[in-house]
Amino acid sequence: MLCCLWLVVLVFVSSNGAHAFTANIIAGSSSSGSSSSSNNKFGIGLVSEGNSRQLDLAHQLAGSGGWVLLTLAGIDLSTTGPQPSWVNSIKTLQGLNMNVVLRLSPPWGQSHYRDMSDDANHHNYTSLAAAFVRVVSQLPRSSNAPLWLQIENEPDLCYEWYCGQAGQPLSYTEIASEFAAFYLYVAAAVKAIGDPNLKVGPAPLAPGGALKCGCCGSQSCSGDSPGITGLQFMDAMTAAYPKVWSYADFLATHSYPASGIGYSFNVPFSQAGPGLTYYRLELNHTRPDLPVLITETGWASHTQGLPPCSEDNKAAWTVTAYQQLWLADDRILGVMPFMLQDATWGDKDGYAYVLTNGQQQPVFTQVQALRCQLQIDPSSCP
Numbered sequence: 001m002l003c004c005l006w007l008v009v010l011v012f013v014s015s016n017g018a019h020a021f022t023a024n025i026i027a028g029s030s031s032s033g034s035s036s037s038s039n040n041k042f043g044i045g046l047v048s049e050g051n052s053r054q055l056d057l058a059h060q061l062a063g064s065g066g067w068v069l070l071t072l073a074g075i076d077l078s079t080t081g082p083q084p085s086w087v088n089s090i091k092t093l094q095g096l097n098m099n100v101v102l103r104l105s106p107p108w109g110q111s112h113y114r115d116m117s118d119d120a121n122h123h124n125y126t127s128l129a130a131a132f133v134r135v136v137s138q139l140p141r142s143s144n145a146p147l148w149l150q151i152e153n154e155p156d157l158c159y160e161w162y163c164g165q166a167g168q169p170l171s172y173t174e175i176a177s178e179f180a181a182f183y184l185y186v187a188a189a190v191k192a193i194g195d196p197n198l199k200v201g202p203a204p205l206a207p208g209g210a211l212k213c214g215c216c217g218s219q220s221c222s223g224d225s226p227g228i229t230g231l232q233f234m235d236a237m238t239a240a241y242p243k244v245w246s247y248a249d250f251l252a253t254h255s256y257p258a259s260g261i262g263y264s265f266n267v268p269f270s271q272a273g274p275g276l277t278y279y280r281l282e283l284n285h286t287r288p289d290l291p292v293l294i295t296e297t298g299w300a301s302h303t304q305g306l307p308p309c310s311e312d313n314k315a316a317w318t319v320t321a322y323q324q325l326w327l328a329d330d331r332i333l334g335v336m337p338f339m340l341q342d343a344t345w346g347d348k349d350g351y352a353y354v355l356t357n358g359q360q361q362p363v364f365t366q367v368q369a370l371r372c373q374l375q376i377d378p379s380s381c382p
């Protein structure tokens with residue numbers, strides 16, 4: 001989850017990122033051209049499995065054929081199957097003909113999957129992969145739409161791949177090789193279920209990641225230090241397990257608006273090209289043929305550590321990003337901005353599309369208006 005660390009991280013990666021891009025990238029984008037407005041790319045992210053009111057809001061916003069990311073936090077070695085509320089939300093979205101993307105994660109605050117390996121070196125995840133299969137095999141599936149499974153979240157941040165048991169400090173290359181091993185076990189086990197409508201992809205990486213982690217036995221350690229981009233983490237995954245990307249059906253990306261690669265987030269659209277098009281660099285570091293799901297992106301109106309903006313700016317910049325970038329790039333299947341509704345990330349930090357009191361923010365009404373203007377699922381329009 002986008003949160004706190006990479007706001008700090010961003011200062012340290014400028015030597016890697018500064019050369020990469022200018023905002024001109026949008027004007028000179030390598031889009032294959034045909035804007036696919038018949039193909040619904042509108043969407044939204046939820047920070048839980050959601051409730052019926054939130055799923056209805058997601059449908060009002062994105063319409064049938066649109067995309068919803070659900071965060072399913074609660075998988076560890078003891079998990080026997082999906083929680084009933086997860087199953088209900090997936091069935092509701094499938095009934096609305098929406099595309100369902102699931103972030104499959106450990107319980108909140110328990111992102112120490114490395115402790116759940118079968119071996120002491122944290123490269124064998126047979127038992128944990130079996131727990132993922134117990135969940136995935138019991139999820140409702142639709143014969144006409146894939147279920148998109150994002151395995152974990154931002155493991156290039158220390159608190160997202162931490163040592164529950166204290167050990168030696170970990171370099172990013174070690175973490176990347178452990179994460180790649182974990183992903184390969186889970187992806188292979190999910191593919192062995194034998195359903196081509198189960199699509200699996202590795203965790204999106206934070207654009208600005210950790211150079212090393214203190215591994216002190218908690219989520220935050222004194223030895224944690226920033227200093228890489230997610231691209232270096234990807235390269236380290238490839239170096240450890242060259243076949244890892246052949247087990248990916250899609251690229252999940254957190255291409256947040258930024259004027260640098262891994263730093264200077266939340267700037268106006270006119271400066272945000274390097275961050276918004278970051279997925280193109282990720283494709284070049286993984287597999288250029290992968291379809292892209294943007295499972296987090298967007299502006300926050302007032303988050304500590306980021307430049308603020310008005311709710312009207314946030315709405316206008318998001319609409320422009322759909323018009324000039326996301327709808328125009330055929331590599332992108334769906335865009336699920338961070339996030340619909342939450343007391344902390346929404347009301348407090350300003351990422352919300354809808355406040356917890358039910359008030360729809362300008363970004364909600366203006367993105368919905370854009371979709372409706374484009375005649376995408378008009379039956380769900382006001």
Ligand SMILES: *[C@@H]1O[C@H](CO)[C@@H](O)[C@H](O)[C@H]1NC(C)=O
Binds near residue numbers: 118124125126127
């Ligand atoms: C991984 O662990 C499982 C379960 O302990 C074991 O059966 C398997 O042989 C191990 N695989 C490797 C490659 O060591």
Ligand SMILES: *[C@@H]1O[C@H](CO)[C@@H](O)[C@H](O)[C@H]1NC(C)=O
Binds near residue numbers: 280281284
């Ligand atoms: C990705 O690689 C292709 C082929 O080498 C190149 O044309 C393109 O500019 C690269 N994209 C980015 C964003 O660097």
